[in-house]
Amino acid sequence: MEDxxxxxxxxxxxxxxxxxxxxxIQKKEVTQIPFQKIDIQSINKKNNNVFIIDKSFFLxxxxxxxxxxxxxxxxxxxxxxxxxxxxxxxxxxxYIHPAYPKSAFIKTVSNVFNTLDQxxxxxxxxxxxxxxxxxxxxxxxxxxxxxxxxDRNMLLNIIxxxxxxTTGADAGTLYLLDDNPxxxxxxxxxxxxxxxxxxxxxxxxxxxxxxxxxLAGYVAITHKILNIKDSYSxxxxxxxLHSKSFDEKYNYITKSILTFxxxxxxxxxxxVIQLINKRKHIDVVLKDKNDFEEFVVPFNEIDERTVxxxxxxxxxxxxxxxxxxxxxxxxxxxxxxSTKAIESRDPTTSxxxxxxxxxxxxxxxxxxxxxxxxxxxxxFSPEQIKELExxxxxxxxxxxxxxxxxxxxxKKLYPDELQAISYRFAFARQNILIQAQxxxxxxxxxxxxxxxxxxxxxxxxxxxxxxxxLDHYLEEIKRINExxxxxSEDFGILEEIEKISCSNECEETDKLLxxxxxxxxxxxxxxxxxxxxKEIESHVLHTYGFLKNIPWTSEMKNIPEIAYSxxxxxxxxxxxxxxxxxxxLVQGKIMAIxxxxxxxxxxxxxxxxxxxxxxxxxxxxxxxxxxxxxKELLDIFVQNKIYEKTRIKIEE
Ligand SMILES: [Fe+2]
Ligand SMILES: [Fe+2]
Numbered sequence: 001m002e003d004x005x006x007x008x009x010x011x012x013x014x015x016x017x018x019x020x021x022x023x024x025i026q027k028k029e030v031t032q033i034p035f036q037k038i039d040i041q042s043i044n045k046k047n048n049n050v051f052i053i054d055k056s057f058f059l060x061x062x063x064x065x066x067x068x069x070x071x072x073x074x075x076x077x078x079x080x081x082x083x084x085x086x087x088x089x090x091x092x093x094x095y096i097h098p099a100y101p102k103s104a105f106i107k108t109v110s111n112v113f114n115t116l117d118q119x120x121x122x123x124x125x126x127x128x129x130x131x132x133x134x135x136x137x138x139x140x141x142x143x144x145x146x147x148x149x150x151d152r153n154m155l156l157n158i159i160x161x162x163x164x165x166t167t168g169a170d171a172g173t174l175y176l177l178d179d180n181p182x183x184x185x186x187x188x189x190x191x192x193x194x195x196x197x198x199x200x201x202x203x204x205x206x207x208x209x210x211x212x213x214x215l216a217g218y219v220a221i222t223h224k225i226l227n228i229k230d231s232y233s234x235x236x237x238x239x240x241l242h243s244k245s246f247d248e249k250y251n252y253i254t255k256s257i258l259t260f261x262x263x264x265x266x267x268x269x270x271x272v273i274q275l276i277n278k279r280k281h282i283d284v285v286l287k288d289k290n291d292f293e294e295f296v297v298p299f300n301e302i303d304e305r306t307v308x309x310x311x312x313x314x315x316x317x318x319x320x321x322x323x324x325x326x327x328x329x330x331x332x333x334x335x336x337x338s339t340k341a342i343e344s345r346d347p348t349t350s351x352x353x354x355x356x357x358x359x360x361x362x363x364x365x366x367x368x369x370x371x372x373x374x375x376x377x378x379x380f381s382p383e384q385i386k387e388l389e390x391x392x393x394x395x396x397x398x399x400x401x402x403x404x405x406x407x408x409x410x411k412k413l414y415p416d417e418l419q420a421i422s423y424r425f426a427f428a429r430q431n432i433l434i435q436a437q438x439x440x441x442x443x444x445x446x447x448x449x450x451x452x453x454x455x456x457x458x459x460x461x462x463x464x465x466x467x468x469x470l471d472h473y474l475e476e477i478k479r480i481n482e483x484x485x486x487x488s489e490d491f492g493i494l495e496e497i498e499k500i501s502c503s504n505e506c507e508e509t510d511k512l513l514x515x516x517x518x519x520x521x522x523x524x525x526x527x528x529x530x531x532x533x534k535e536i537e538s539h540v541l542h543t544y545g546f547l548k549n550i551p552w553t554s555e556m557k558n559i560p561e562i563a564y565s566x567x568x569x570x571x572x573x574x575x576x577x578x579x580x581x582x583x584x585l586v587q588g589k590i591m592a593i594x595x596x597x598x599x600x601x602x603x604x605x606x607x608x609x610x611x612x613x614x615x616x617x618x619x620x621x622x623x624x625x626x627x628x629x630x631k632e633l634l635d636i637f638v639q640n641k642i643y644e645k646t647r648i649k650i651e652e
Pocket of ligand 2: 352356395396595
């Protein structure tokens, strides 16, 4: 009965005295109105009315529509014992003849009040249950929205928006606790996000000291929720105060404020959220003074409970993103360090992995935006773009498994091999000179002076010719040693040299060139022998072997495969697997283009001049003709001038 505090109106026939009901209805606000004066419209607006009426009421012509407008919990009909009035079944009613004993009358009325109470409570509970269910749904949705968001700034905005939506606030601000850059032992509050429904303002970042003078500081220190009904009536005795500068600057009136901490799992405050001006209706825009008076209400207890849950959820989600960020940074650091490790073994290709990653990413983004051709439906999500970037950074990691002298081999012979050849030529030179001296000595013994001088001249001439030839051969060896394409006459020269020995008496082993050196010099194109080429090519297998041992997340699961495919060709003639078009991932085809383009245009390979863009693209077009790379991907690469974007990025 005590809870039944909504106004009750009691109508009664003038003939009926209700003094005896006093004990039952004493706690009610009762208005006694004769039937004749009932205003049906006004009844309709009120709740929980109790009517005591009799037959005479229904005889009054204006009252006949009463039933149709009364709600279930509204009616007690005390009428005569016969249901003359066709009372609908959903109304609470009891027939009692006015001549019933008073005690029966009292009991009936009392029962009806109790019934109404129960109904009222039931309805209230149902309503609360629905609100609670809605809140639970809302909080679950909030939790989901927050837990799936990995970008910190996006998350902060989501948190503030959700707080505003769930409480009906007009504005919300989020601060995070941060280290004071001037004193690492101190903390400060850093403004992060502000959203204001009624004002369109661009907030400037700022920080404030962490102390109890500000509402946010007070909440961060005490972990208490501050629910202020009107910021203009904060008692002076409070430690905190609310600055009026914002209101003055923007002609705004901050009335109700709900400030609450974001507490993490360890119950530490990591941030504070401040909600301003709860509005009666969520879509009200507060413009002038009257709006603030009329539509701003204090935050209630449900708001406090909701934000308390929200604050903790937000803190956990935020810490998750920070953890995710730091894992991401750690991982990227590891990848960059790995890239450095690869490139430190081969400084001539420094920056290659990073550029391949960048070209690949830019090309993939351009593919996502393509609206025609076979890639019009291809879209790479941000996660797939990241996956491609990591693949690019790591694609040549397997070079760590290739011998360094092979890896950095710039010419057909290793430098020490060429050195050995030079020594052998010097030795041969000396031999020729000694031989000439010996010949001259022998001649001097047997010939007269005139004859001797003549023969000496001949010997000198022959010696010079031999020396010149030797020098010529060494020059030819040096030329052939360059990683160029050999002509057929070059093989002839090598065959000539092959026959020459260091000295006339020398054995087979004293040849100017060893069979091994000859074989290397006869490499028809480039600087690598077949074995060395195979060894270099094995870097892809090493890369794959290394990458597939990393427990990648599902979003990154294609990294090993993408890197594995970067030397495959559309026609199946690439390596190491020789897979063709349909079996190569698009990302692998993208990386193949990026890899070739960078190898051609990189300016940091001393043995190979950097080609100008036009020439490189021309070579890539040849690659398309040979069915090595994907035509449409190259078209997108060229049309979007991916190489220019990269140049800008690298110059940065
Ligand atoms: Fe490679
Ligand atoms: Fe590469």
